[in-house]
Amino acid sequence: RILSGDAYPLTPNPHPATDSERAALMADPVFGKVFTDHMARATWSGGMWSDRGVMPLEPIPMHPGAAVLHYAQQVFEGLKAYRHPDGSLQLFRPAMNAERMIDSALRLAMPPLPVDDFLAAVAALVQADAQWVPQQEGGSLYLRPYLMATETSLLVQPSDTYEFVVTASPVGAYMGGGGGVSIWVSRGFHRANEGGTGDAKTGGNYAASMLPQQLAKENGCSQVLFLDAKEDRYVEELGGMNLMVVFGDGSVATPRLTGTILPGITRDSVMTLLADAGRPVRERDIELEEIREGVASGAIAEVFACGTAAVVTPIGELKSDDFALTVGDGEAGPVATWVKKELTDIQYGRAEDPYGWMVRV
Ligand code: PLP
Ligand code: COI
Numbered sequence: 001r002i003l004s005g006d007a008y009p010l011t012p013n014p015h016p017a018t019d020s021e022r023a024a025l026m027a028d029p030v031f032g033k034v035f036t037d038h039m040a041r042a043t044w045s046g047g048m049w050s051d052r053g054v055m056p057l058e059p060i061p062m063h064p065g066a067a068v069l070h071y072a073q074q075v076f077e078g079l080k081a082y083r084h085p086d087g088s089l090q091l092f093r094p095a096m097n098a099e100r101m102i103d104s105a106l107r108l109a110m111p112p113l114p115v116d117d118f119l120a121a122v123a124a125l126v127q128a129d130a131q132w133v134p135q136q137e138g139g140s141l142y143l144r145p146y147l148m149a150t151e152t153s154l155l156v157q158p159s160d161t162y163e164f165v166v167t168a169s170p171v172g173a174y175m176g177g178g179g180g181v182s183i184w185v186s187r188g189f190h191r192a193n194e195g196g197t198g199d200a201k202t203g204g205n206y207a208a209s210m211l212p213q214q215l216a217k218e219n220g221c222s223q224v225l226f227l228d229a230k231e232d233r234y235v236e237e238l239g240g241m242n243l244m245v246v247f248g249d250g251s252v253a254t255p256r257l258t259g260t261i262l263p264g265i266t267r268d269s270v271m272t273l274l275a276d277a278g279r280p281v282r283e284r285d286i287e288l289e290e291i292r293e294g295v296a297s298g299a300i301a302e303v304f305a306c307g308t309a310a311v312v313t314p315i316g317e318l319k320s321d322d323f324a325l326t327v328g329d330g331e332a333g334p335v336a337t338w339v340k341k342e343l344t345d346i347q348y349g350r351a352e353d354p355y356g357w358m359v360r361v
Helices: 019-026 094-107 115-128 203-218 265-276 288-297 334-347
Strands: 038-045 048-056 074-076 079-083 089-092 140-149 162-171 181-185 223-227 235-238 242-247 252-255 281-284 300-307 311-320 323-326 358-360
Touching (some): 048 115, 074 094, 074 203, 089 115, 089 334, 094 115, 115 140, 181 203, 181 300, 203 223, 235 242, 242 265, 242 334, 252 265, 265 300, 265 334, 300 334, 311 334
Parallel strands (some): 252 281
Antiparallel strands (some): 038 048, 038 162, 074 140, 079 089, 079 140, 140 162, 242 252, 242 300, 300 311, 311 323
16 A cells, blocks of 8 residues: 555745755765755644645745743654665654554644544655665654644633644664664653653653753753652663563563553554564563662663664663773673664564555655
């Protein structure tokens, strides 16, 4: 099946980047700093979605009193398009992103965008900007769909108008080269609490993560790991990815979805790949103390992070105010390496896709 973008008619950019400009922009893009020639848009007004289309990428004028600028009524998604060896362009499990954006929207009291609508917008944008999907190893087109509240109002109440926008950015790896990255365990600062918005993909969660993320950077780490807000005891997730722990006996565990963690699509995919290889992943509470002791004693062999931007990123070092631990030999371990290869072989069309995860546009 080929995904249709027909619901989002194209108004072509009259001044697209030239071939040489595009080649220069795509040579070594910083994550999320390069954007393609087009964007997709739809508007919620009068209780319905309308004005769907793909159009030249341009600024979106807003009244300074627009609701999103004040109370952050916003949700977003992240997914990637890959160029396969046969030249086709393929999305990875895009319906999961569409469904998660519905869940996020409902939590933020926003009108959900139907799954087919989301898929059509993404497909139309990838088709319009097909030349921007990288060829090189590890490259992909990162798609950023989002919903935002546009009503001019300082009342703290759901907006009556919204914009749905999708942008596209050619990207390479989000973090690290091949080896393990250093992670800062945040003490005291949390990203989410029970009954809050931790399992919704909304900008506010990321705003809350900036200060601890800055502390991580100041301490020489590339990402922050959050503990639960109630007891400051169980590991939850990183600022922008989920966490997996591999024990010396080969078993794997990941924090269970408590409502304070984003239900990652990569997390789900990694769990499926490992389960089908005879390594079911246990979803359970994991204490920081268990990780500290396990890493120190060797009972924990690997720790890795996973997410759309991060793919599979081995963690080589865990640090906080009061400890610093090297995980294994500090390099990528065999399980992370295996699962990364399995996952990316499917994503890049180098291996068969027994799960039907890839969707052609
Ligand atoms: N956790 C957070 C906070 C994220 O921002 C992301 C990235 O989207 C993930 C986990 C991983 O989710 P996914 O694998 O769906 O990209
Ligand atoms: C993604 O992986 O899509 C994310 O949203 C993570 C973000 C930190 C870039």
